[in-house]
Amino acid sequence: MTRIAVITGAGAGVGRAAAEQFARAGYDVALLSRDPDRLERAAQEARRHGVRALPIPTDVADFDAVAAAGDRIEAELGPIDVWVNVAFATVFAPVKHITAAEALRATQVTYLGQVHGMMVALKRMTPRNRGTIVNVGSALSYRSVPLQSVYCGAKSAIRGFTDSLRSELIHDKLDIHLCMVDLPAVNTPQFDWALNKLGFRAQPVPPIFQPEVPARAILFAAESRRREIWVGWPTVKAIWANRIAPAFADRYLAKHGYSSQMTDQKLKPDHKSNLWDAVPGDYGAHGRFDAKSRDRSVEMFTDRHRDAIYAGLALLGGAVLLHRLAKRFDI
Missing domain, CATH: 1.20.5 (Single alpha-helices involved in coiled-coils or other helix-helix interfaces)
Structure with missing residues (x-):
């Protein structure tokens, strides 16, 4: 029986790696992202595994676009079995340097993008009383860090929305599984194209994992009945440390949270951001930190x-x- 998975943010990073994992596992995949050329390359990679791949250029912040993508997927591929919400946008900057428009846009993509995905998936899964929704969260939804306030706030909001929806599914006795996969630092292109006001190139806080690690966790989440999956010991450590000693974490991050997120390389004057529009280029799943990243x-x-x-x-x-x-x- 053919299984169909939808992955948002599939053009690069964790979404790109997840698309590869689902295709390798035999799923037909629908790939949602903004850059059509990058999305087509992701679809070509998926087709090498003998599955169908449907790339649909989509801005997940636009609910009507996500709903139209859902209609097209079911018309061309068939009933959706799994919907994976990965797409996000972020800003590296102190709060005092973020504009209201930037905060709104990043929240629309990162938070509302997942809300839109959940709503569109539910509309199709509820009449069939089956399906799985996987929301990609972060350790930073439990323990926020400086310089990423918009991202941390949006990921925290996703966790709150997901927990509410889960209770509603239980109340309605629906056999629709909902899981959150919380990630550690991952080697993706986001550190090259995120809106950056730091003056220096951004980096993930070590230890860093290759995107295939969370991609495998996402596939596992889609095929298991876990409520939540924490990927990597750093995620577990951050969540529990904040529960045990949040005030200590505040002070620790005030001291170390700035330097750990910046390299010593100055940001180029022509640095491009993907906050408003996709940054063109042949980006894939990996960022520039392969030498420092773990694949297990x-x-x-x-x-x-x-x-x-x-x-x-x-x-x-x-x-x-x-x-x-x-x-x-x-x-």
């Missing part, structure tokens, strides 16, 4: 195989207990 996550492996690990630990514990009892009673 031990935490992600243990999360994917947690049932087997728990079972193994239980068997080990039972064996230790039996050994101790045997020694005690000289069996």
Whole structure:
């Protein structure tokens, strides 16, 4: 049976890597992003796996465009099984240097883009009473950092909207699965094309993961019944550290959160931003940090195989207990 997945932000970064993962797993894929040339290249990569790929240039901030894409997908590919919301836009700058228009636009893309995707997916999945929606969140939705206030605020809002929707699905007894996949720092092109007012080139805070790591987590989320998946130990650490000592995290980030997000390379005067329009170019899934990035996550492996690990630990514990009892009673 043919399975159909929709991925927003599929032209580059995590969305591009996710499109590859779903195609490799045998899904027909619908790819939504703004740059038509980059989207077509992503579709060509997916077709190499013998699946259908439908690129649809779409600005996810425009609800009517997302709804029209949903109509076209079901008309040309068939019923949507999985909808993955990845697309986002951000601003690297202190709040005092962000304009209201910039904050609005980044929020429309990052937050409302996912809301639009959820609404369009639900409209089609509800009558069939099946389907999966995967929202891509971030460790920064739990622990905000300086210089990324708009992004952190939008990701936090996505988490709030997702939790509300999940309760509604349970109330309505709908068999539609909703999952959030929270990411660590990832080596994507966003650090080259995000609106940057820092004066220096931006970088992800190490440790950095290759986009294939979250892409595998997204595919796993689509095929499991997990409520939430935290990708990478840094994500787990950031979330728990903020729960345990938020005031300490505030002070730590005030001291280290600026320098850790900037390289020592000055920003070029002709730096282009994708906030308002797509930046042309042959960008792919990876950014410029390949040499510093990890292609595996031990935490992600243990999360994917947690049932087997728990079972193994239980068997080990039972064996230790039996050994101790045997020694005690000289069996």
